[in-house]
């Protein structure tokens with residue numbers, strides 16, 4: 001099947017201001033020329049200033065959305081984002097267990113205003129039911145710390161922690177630790193890709209100049225969606241990692257001078273030519 005005839009299904013929360021969640025995911029897929037569907041896990045009430053309320057969707061309803069899309073569309077990739085509660089995560093995990101395509105898990109835990117986007121009890125279900133079925137995992141540094149308990153920011157310790165994750169999850173092929181929040185004092189952002197290499201772990205680095213901007217809302221969702229889209233197109237994690245990082249870097253630069261809302265603004269996916 002060609003890239004044109006396949007689809008990605010995003011399972012994530014809705015952000016009515018269009019900056020993050022499924023709205024950011026669908027904009028990313030469209031701007032990269034990939035067909036995207038979306039099953040909504042939670043409704044959030046939010047704008048660029050923060051999150052005011054979260055209403056999880058009934059777990060059965062989340063499952064039905066996913067299953068009816070999978071029964072009809074040629075979905076090769078599922079990307080998971082905000083899941084909200086352990087019950088929703090459990091329901092999504094049941095769908096993933098029967099899916100034979102590629103799962104990208106963006107382990108969304110907290111919004112930048114501090115709101116929990118997955119309740120603490122949900123972390124265990126995320127690990128057991130979602131990461132266990134995923135081929136790629138895309139934590140930011142705080143999420144990586146929550147998943148591994150790691151305190152250090154040192155590359156060797158991060159690599160060793162990734163070896164531990166690979167040994168726990170045999171289906172996992174790639175871990176990407178996003179660099180935006182790792183060393184915020186540095187002018188260079190280093191994203192790290194870890195791949196299985198026999199019984200070892202191979203690390204690949206991508207360094208880019210930090211873009212000074214207030215428009216960073218939805219950057220993580222956009223990165224994971226771009227990774228899914230480029231993996232659908234290339235079938236290769238290393239290429240997808242480079243291309244998704246370049247795409248987010250370009251979007252951050254294109255969006256930096258724009259203003260949308262009064263707080264942390266979104267990326268302007270529609271500016272990508």
Ligand code: PLP
Nearest residue numbers: 013020021082111218219220221
């Ligand atoms: N998903 C939803 C629905 C959100 O509201 C947020 C943040 O507010 C996120 C995901 C995570 O956003 P980011 O891409 O900025 O990590």
